[in-house]
Amino acid sequence: MNIPVEKLLDLYTMLSRIRRVELKIEELYHLDEMKTPIHSSLGEEAVSVGVCSNLQKEDYIFSNHRSHGHYLAKGGNLKAMIAELYCKETGCSRGRGGSMHLIDTSVGHMGSSSIVGGSIPHAVGAALASVMQNKNLVAVSFFGDAASEQGVFFESMSWAALRKLPVVFICENNFYSVCSHLTARQPNIDIYKRPRAFDIPSELVDGMNLAEVCEKAQKAIEHARSGQGPYFLECRVQRWRGHAGSGDPNKEKYRKPEDLDETNVRDPLKEFKEILFAGGVTESDLTQIDQKLDAEIQDAFECAQNDPLPNPEDLEKHLFC
Ligand SMILES: Cc1ncc(C[n+]2csc(CCOP(=O)(O)OP(=O)(O)O)c2C)c(N)n1
C-alpha cells in the first residue's frame, strides 16, 4: 500500500474518533438524556472514513439513519452533533432532528434521512445539479443493504447511468435490516451485481479493511469526477450492535450462528493498526492521538449537556411541513 505515513495517521485519527464517539454515546445512553433513537456504526467505521477521505470538502454526501460515522468522516462539527443528540438549540438541526437528521452543509454533508433509501435519489439530484452548474463536484450516497430493496434504488441508478452523473453509490451491507438477515429477504445476496444491469461499474469491497475501502473509493470517485458516470461499491461490514439503541439485547434470538462466534468478529481499527505499525508508527504515537480525541469528545459532551434546550415559543420555527 502506497499511502504516506501522515495520511495513514489522519485515517487512524478519524477511525478512532468515530469509534470513541460511538463508545461514549453508548456509555451515556442509558441515562436517557439523549432524547433520540441511535443507530451505532460500531464495527462499520472504515467505510465512512475510507470514502470521505477521498472527497473534497465541497463534494456532497447524503446519509441514512446510521449516520454518525458519515457526519464525522466528512468533517461535520462534533459539538453540534452531540448537542443534536441531546436535542439542544446548539445542535446541527437546532435540536429538532436527533441522530437520524444530522447536517453540516459547510463541509458538504447535505443531511441524513431516516427514510430507508432516501439518500439515493437525493445524491443523484445533487450530482445532476453539479453537472448543470458546472461545479465538477461528486455526490455520494450512503445506504444499507435494505435500501437496495426499494424501488427508488433502481429508478435512481437508471437515471444516473443514462445521464452519466457524477454519483458514487456506497452500499454498506451489514446483512441485516433491523433483525432480518439478507438471505431471508433477497434471492441473490450479491447486491454489487445489480448496478451492472444499468452498465454502472461496481465492485465488492471488504468494508472491514480501511486500506481496501480507500483504494476502491478513490477509483470510484475519480471515475465519477472525470465524467464517466456513476460507480457502485458494495462494502460488506459487520454490525457489532443491535439495530438501534445500545448493546444487542436480542442477539441470540435473531443472529446467524456465525455472527455469535467471537472468532468471526473483526475489528477494522485493530486491523488498521497493524498496517500503521508496519509503516513505523508506534503505540505511543497512537496513544497521544487518542488522548487528544478523548479530551475533545469529553468537552463536546459537557457542552451539549449544559447547552440550552430550544425555546418552547420557537416550537413551530425551522419546520418544513
Ligand atoms: C421507507 C422505510 N421503510 C422502513 C423503515 C423502517 N426501517 C428503519 S431502519 C430499517 C432497516 C434498514 O436496514 P439497512 O438499510 O440495511 O441499514 P442498517 O440499519 O442495516 O444500517 C427499516 C426497515 C424506514 N425507516 N423507511
Ligand SMILES: [Mg+2]
Ligand atoms: Mg443493513
